[in-house]
Amino acid sequence: MAVSTTASGGAGRANSPTRAVVLLTGPAYVWLTIAVLLPLLAMFYFSFLTEAPIAGRVGELTLEQYREFLEHGFYTTLILRSLKLGATVAFFCFLLGFPCAYVLAKTIKGRWREALFLLVIIPFWSNALVRVFSWTMVLRGNGLLERSIDFVIPGAGSLGLMFTYPAVVIGLVHSYLPYMILTCYISLQAIDDDLIEAARSLGAKRLTILRRLILPLAMPGIVAGAVLIFVPVIGSFMEPRILGGRHGTFIGTIIEDQFTAVFNWPLGAALSFILLACVLVIFALFAPVLKRAA
Amino acid sequence: MATVSVKGVSKLFGTFRALDDVSIEFDDGGFYGLLGPSGSGKTTLLRLIAGFEFPDMGAITIGGEAVERLPAEKRDVGMMFQSYALFPNMNVFDNVAFGLTVRKLPRSEIRTRVGEALELVELGGLETRRPHQLSGGQRQRVALARAIVFRPRVLLLDEPLSALDKALRTGMQIELKRIQREIGITTIFVTHDQEEALTLSDRVGVLRDGRLIQEGAPRDLYERPKSAFVATFLGDANLLEGIVEGAAIRLDEGPLVRTTAPLPAIGSRVTVAVRPERITVSPEAQTSGGEHNELGARVEEAIFAGNSLTYMLSRGGRKLRVFAQNTGSEPVSADTPVRLVWAASDTIVVEA
Missing domain, CATH: 2.40.50.100 (RNA polymerase II/Efflux pump adaptor protein, barrel-sandwich hybrid domain)
Structure with missing residues (x-):
């Protein structure tokens, strides 16, 4: 009797970790299934229809949307343009964000660090649309930027930045910079100061230490930041539309058009899944590099 | 190799006087132990000699050359850290070779010298291991090999054995002494462990509250302490x-x-x-x-x-x-x- 109770008690204890895992992760997975997977599946289904089955209309199964993509080369051109935009924005975020993260993690201590962190995070708290429109005030002809330049160098002339590719990059870099700073900060902070001092005592100059020690050790953070930025930038439509104007046509804006202006949901859905496939292929190709870096 | 001399050195951190008018002559090829409780300034003194900090007053010379304003990377001083500070992104070979590659030595010479250094610390054959694949004792040997492979003028050891368990520590004390004698390098080490100081050093300096309160050969200090503090701290x-x-x-x-x-x-x-x-x-x-x-x-x-x-x-x-x-x-x-x-x-x- 006593033996059987202990045995069942032991079994109960052995099971409880599994139950805890299910109880703790279950809600998140249920939510993800309902909120992400089901709509995505619906969209995937739409992409094979002639028209979206809403408001009583009936779509028929077809591959026409995917044929549309293959027949018109400009969709591919736009995807490549968006990939280039993603890479450019990620690169500039690294260029600006890494030094900032380094200073935050290694040079500044205590209260000042918190204050500067706040400055990094504040853009996150403001509304994205407001942020982008505030850039139009800065970048437009005779805007804040041009007037300040004109104040320093009178008669410098117009930069003509508004509604250009650089304007889109500027707006996107501003929006996504905090991701890079935060991920780099985390990996830089984990680097022991002793390592840097050890390298110095061995005769290494700053640049050598950066190249051989800090960059390799911070690589997981840099890669994480770049991925976090690259993916949403490829599909972005708001910044390109508002800041790029005529030059702001990317795959993201075309997809948005299909849903909001042209009401061709099946084509929008098909283009979305083609873009998703492109991203997955890129990550698959770079997987060995990413794995080593992380 | 070289003599090291510290003359009238003081170091302040804010209003805290970490070192107060300390003067020590470190003999060429000698093994000098800096002993003191935590907060006595012994690590600060080591960091001043290494070049990670600069003194507020006083002079530091290595081999007769004034170095107190020279940054660490120009001092040619090998240092072994308490945490060992091995580079986690490099294997044992690259860790040890680091000081040679930054000096841009020819590849063949780097290979020979790293081989010799690893032989000296009895770690031959582990070149391709990563630091996280090594035991504590092995890590320490790698750190030591890395600190001496570029033939620095001085070797500094910060609490070299404190991270090892007792059995390993005794073995490493004998090892460390053997290696130091073999290469004849001027060595300065910091410890709060009196037994370690007495075992390893030719000379011991006892620090307290940023001041050098007594120095001498281990036997001298033990047999003729000048203060109750030294008498109770050493033994x-x-x-x-x-x-x-x-x-x-x-x-x-x-x-x-x-x-x-x-x-x-x-x-x-x-x-x-x-x-x-x-x-x-x-x-x-x-x-x-x-x-x-x-x-x-x-x-x-x-x-x-x-x-x-x-x-x-x-x-x-x-x-x-x-x-x-x-x-x-x-x-x-x-x-x-x-x-x-x-x-x-x-x-x-x-x-x-």
């Missing part, structure tokens, strides 16, 4: 207070204690120290007298530790301690009145 000591009376000291409790050490003027207050291992616990009074000192005490506890015995004793309100070898005889049991006997030459007079 163990029973401290007794009294007043100089002729050629002896009259203890506050009454008895007279003889010494062979020079004494200050008659009537001055002094503290004397007696090492616990120099005292014999005797059940009866010794009649021979003469050059011996004798005090009555009561055994409170006899602690058995295998090869030795520690007697905890009391005399009046004072606690005393005696170490005895385990010679096989029955230990004196608790609550027994005994006589403590030691030679006059074992009475150390420290400052009052």
Whole structure:
């Protein structure tokens, strides 16, 4: 009797970790299934229809949307343009964000660090649309930027930045910079100061230490930041539309058009899944590099 | 190799005086131990010699060259960190080779010298391992190889053995001493472990509150500490207070204690120290007298530790301690009145 109770008690204890895992992760997975997977599946289904089955209309199964993509080369051109935009924005975020993260993690201590962190995070708290429109005030002809330049160098002339590719990059870099700073900060902070001092005592100059020690050790953070930025930038439509104007046509804006202006949901859905496939292929190709870096 | 000299060095952190007018000459090829409790400034002194900090006052020279304003990367000083600070993104070979690759030595020479260094620390064959695949002792050897492979003028060791367990530590002490002698490099190391300082060093400097309070050969420091602090920090000591009376000291409790050490003027207050291992616990009074000192005490506890015995004793309100070898005889049991006997030459007079 006593033996059987202990045995069942032991079994109960052995099971409880599994139950805890299910109880703790279950809600998140249920939510993800309902909120992400089901709509995505619906969209995937739409992409094979002639028209979206809403408001009583009936779509028929077809591959026409995917044929549309293959027949018109400009969709591919736009995807490549968006990939280039993603890479450019990620690169500039690294260029600006890494030094900032380094200073935050290694040079500044205590209260000042918190204050500067706040400055990094504040853009996150403001509304994205407001942020982008505030850039139009800065970048437009005779805007804040041009007037300040004109104040320093009178008669410098117009930069003509508004509604250009650089304007889109500027707006996107501003929006996504905090991701890079935060991920780099985390990996830089984990680097022991002793390592840097050890390298110095061995005769290494700053640049050598950066190249051989800090960059390799911070690589997981840099890669994480770049991925976090690259993916949403490829599909972005708001910044390109508002800041790029005529030059702001990317795959993201075309997809948005299909849903909001042209009401061709099946084509929008098909283009979305083609873009998703492109991203997955890129990550698959770079997987060995990413794995080593992380 | 080179001599290192520190002259009148002071270092402030805000208003905290980490080092206060410290001067030490480190002999060429010598093994110098900086000993002190935490906060005594010993690590600060090491970091000043390494070039991670600059002194607020004073001069530091290496091989006669003034270096106190030279940054660490230009000092040619090898340092082994307490945390070992091995580069986690490099294997053992690249870690050791680091100091040579930044000096842009030819690849073949790097290969030879790294091989020699790893041979010296007995780690040949582990070149391709990553630091996280090594044991604590192995990591330490890699750190040591890395610090000496570029033939620095000075080797600095920050608490070199504190991260190892006791068994490994004793082995590494002998190793470290052998390697240091083999390459003949001027070595300065920091420790808070008095036994480590005494075992490894040719000379020991004791620091307290940013000041050098005594230095000398390990035996000198142990046999002739100048202060109660040094007497108790280096080893163990029973401290007794009294007043100089002729050629002896009259203890506050009454008895007279003889010494062979020079004494200050008659009537001055002094503290004397007696090492616990120099005292014999005797059940009866010794009649021979003469050059011996004798005090009555009561055994409170006899602690058995295998090869030795520690007697905890009391005399009046004072606690005393005696170490005895385990010679096989029955230990004196608790609550027994005994006589403590030691030679006059074992009475150390420290400052009052």
